[in-house]
Amino acid sequence: GENVEQHPSTLSVQEGDSAVIKCTYSDSASNYFPWYKQELGKRPQLIIDIRSNVGEKKDQRIAVTLNKTAKHFSLHITETQPEDSAVYFCAARGPGYSTLTFGKGTMLLVSP
Amino acid sequence: EAEVAQSPRYKITEKSQAVAFWCDPISGHATLYWYRQILGQGPELLVQFQDESVVDDSQLPKDRFSAERLKGVDSTLKIQPAELGDSAMYLCASSPKAGAFTGELFFGEGSRLTVL
Numbered sequence: 001g002e003n004v005e006q007h008p009s010t011l012s013v014q015e016g017d018s019a020v021i022k023c024t025y026s027d028s029a030s031n032y033f034p035w036y037k038q039e040l041g042k043r044p045q046l047i048i049d050i051r052s053n054v055g056e057k058k059d060q061r062i063a064v065t066l067n068k069t070a071k072h073f074s075l076h077i078t079e080t081q082p083e084d085s086a087v088y089f090c091a092a093r094g095p096g097y098s099t100l101t102f103g104k105g106t107m108l109l110v111s112p
Numbered sequence: 113e114a115e116v117a118q119s120p121r122y123k124i125t126e127k128s129q130a131v132a133f134w135c136d137p138i139s140g141h142a143t144l145y146w147y148r149q150i151l152g153q154g155p156e157l158l159v160q161f162q163d164e165s166v167v168d169d170s171q172l173p174k175d176r177f178s179a180e181r182l183k184g185v186d187s188t189l190k191i192q193p194a195e196l197g198d199s200a201m202y203l204c205a206s207s208p209k210a211g212a213f214t215g216e217l218f219f220g221e222g223s224r225l226t227v228l
Contacts, residue, residue: 001170006154034216043203043219044155089154099168100145100217102154 002027004092006103013080014111021106023090024072032093033066033073034100039086047088048075080110114138116220118204124226130192133223137186137206143167145217146179146189147203155203161187194227201225 003026013019025033034049050057050064050073057064061080066073077084090103117136125131137144142163147155158177160168164184172179176195181187191198201224205217 004154032215043221044217045219046216049216091154099157099160102156104154105152 002030002092002094002099002101004090004101004103006090006106008106009104010107010109012109012111015080015082017080017110019077019080019084019108019110021075021088021090021108022072023074023092023103024070025092025101026071027092027094028068028071029094030092030098031095032100033064034091034093035062035064035075036089036091036102037086038089038105044089077108080108082110082112084108085110116204116206116218118202118220118223120223121221122224122226124228125194126228127196128193130190131194131225132191133189133202133204133225135187135189135204135220137204138208138218141206141208141218142184143207143209144181144187145205145207146187147205149201149203149222151200158189158202191225194225196227199225199227 006023031052036044037047038044048064050066061078063076087105087107089105091100093100119134144161146158149155158172159179161181164181179189201222203222204220207217
C-alpha cells in the first residue's frame with residue numbers, strides 16, 4: 001500500500017517568516033494530494049489540495065508544489081501568523097477507491 | 113453549515129469491556145470513513161464505506177473491531193473487547209461524491225477513547 005513520509009515533525013518560525021513542510025509518497029499511481037490543518041483539540045480541515053496533472057497550486061498565503069518524478073510534494077506558507085500554529089498533515093491517494101493515506105504530521109509553531 | 117456528527121465525544125472504559133461509537137455523516141454523502149488517530153500521529157484508516165458496502169477494511173482488526181452502515185447513512189464502530197492499545201481518537205469522515213474519486217474529507221470532532 002501507499003506510504004507517506006512527512007518532515008519535519010516540528011517546525012518553529014517567527015511571525016512573518018515562511019514555513020515549508022515536505023512529504024514523499026511511495027505509490028507512483030497516487031494522483032491526489034491534500035493538506036489538512038488540525039488545531040489543538042479540533043477536527044482536521046482541508047486547506048489545499050493538488051492533483052497529479054498540476055505542478056503547483058496557490059491560495060493566498062499557502063501553496064503546494066508537486067514533483068511526480070521524485071514523488072514528493074510540499075506545503076509552503078508565507079508571511080506566517082500565530083494563528084497558523086497547528087499540526088499539518090499531508091496525504092496521498094491512488095486511483096479508484098484507493099485509501100487516503102496520511103503522513104504523521106508536522107507541528108508548526110509561529111512565535112509573535 | 114452541515115457537519116459530521118459523532119458521539120460520544122469522550123469514553124473511558126476498562127479493558128475487556130465493549131465500546132461503540134456512532135457517526136452521522138453530512139446528508140447526501142455517499143462515502144464514510146472511520147479513522148483512528150493516536151496522539152502525535154496522523155489518522156489511520158480503519159474502514160471505508162461506499163453507501164452501505166465496505167470498500168476497504170484491510171486495516172481493521174477484525175478479531176475485535178466491527179463496523180456497519182446498514183442503511184447507507186449513519187454508522188457504528190464497535191470494539192469488543194477493548195485493549196489498552198485502543199486508546200486513541202476515533203475520527204469519522206464523509207465525502208460528498210459517490211464513485212471512485214471522492215475529494216475532500218469532512219471530519220467529525222472525534223470520539224476520544226481511554227482504556228484503563
